[in-house]
Amino acid sequence: MLETLEVKTQTGSYPIIIQEGLLVNDNSPVPQKPANVGRWVVITDENLANLYPEVIENLVTSKKDIIILPPGEETKTLGQVEEVLEILADLKLNRWDGLMAFGGGVVGDFTGFCASIYMRGIAWIQIPTTLLAQVDSSVGGKTGVNLKSGKNLAGTFYPPQAVWIDPLLLNTLPDREFWGGCSEVVKYALIQGDGFHRWLVEHWEAVVAKEPETIGQLIGKCIACKRDIVVKDEKEAGLRKILNLGHTAGHAIEKLTDYRVTHGAALRQGMLFELELAFKMELIDESQYRQLANLVHMIPVIEEIPGFSLEDMVLAMALDKKNRKNNISFLLPHQSGSIEEVGLTGEELLRIMKKC
Ligand code: ADP
Ligand code: ZN
16 A cells, blocks of 8 residues: 655645555665655664664664654753764765655754754655654644653644655554544544544554554544644644644643653543543533544553543643633634634533533
């Protein structure tokens, strides 16, 4: 199966190529690189460098053009960016060369950010290796690192020249990362409604078995959904907000657990919270509520999340960056099939959620 999706941006367009064996299979040629770029440097993390040494070496002409970062969110700092930029300068990388990000969201955000500022911007290719990064961060062109004050507070919009996705890379992904990515997949099904929803239920067994053909189709569906939203709203003025379904409560859970749970596990819980809110606000009826919540319940619970009081949740949500004035902003499903933005004060939220 080979699927190519074209993503339009304000500065042009780039292809997302999805194919099983695209990189992992020895017999497949490395995908066509943009012809106008000279030399490529790969940025990856230690886990991936250990798991896929040949794949990574195939991407570069010389082993010295591979930069290996420590895995994990702690890598996304401005200090680490400075170190890598110095390495690029030592390697004499110039404006006509490029970077390849081989890794999950951390490597992708970090590499894209470096590419966007090195010599005022050089080419980059994203090769996402987690389900989360494949379905979510390969569209939208967001790059960035964390500040001490918060996650992703320094960054740029800088789309890559190409995205290469090989579902076979997921065979080595730890379960917790796989199911974390599935939360984001279910979010797309909630946003897109009926068609995708039914497909996901019908193909769930094959998804659980990580059947590559099905996983490839699944990734394609999520990317197409996100692309159609992002193309209309590249800089997050309005429509793109609907991608935040489940995320207001999800981010609150991440904060309350001090980021000890994965984004996906928090999102799973966050979607359940927000579906209950939509039901209690009578935006959806009981049968719709059950149908949507059942979809979320298909994702197994891999990480235990402590039960937080409603009051704690409300306090944490009051800090969300989407909030305007004193209102907490939610993107909730509506019975018409659309996603609606709702603003509630903390007191209103408490009153509604306490309804039986
Ligand atoms: P994301 O932000 O996409 O969830 P990260 O970049 O934080 O992911 O990666 C999560 C963890 O999974 C990291 O420890 C990373 O090294 C590891 N990882 C990423 N891709 C793979 C893979 N294909 N196989 C095994 N481990 C992987
Ligand atoms: Zn998310």
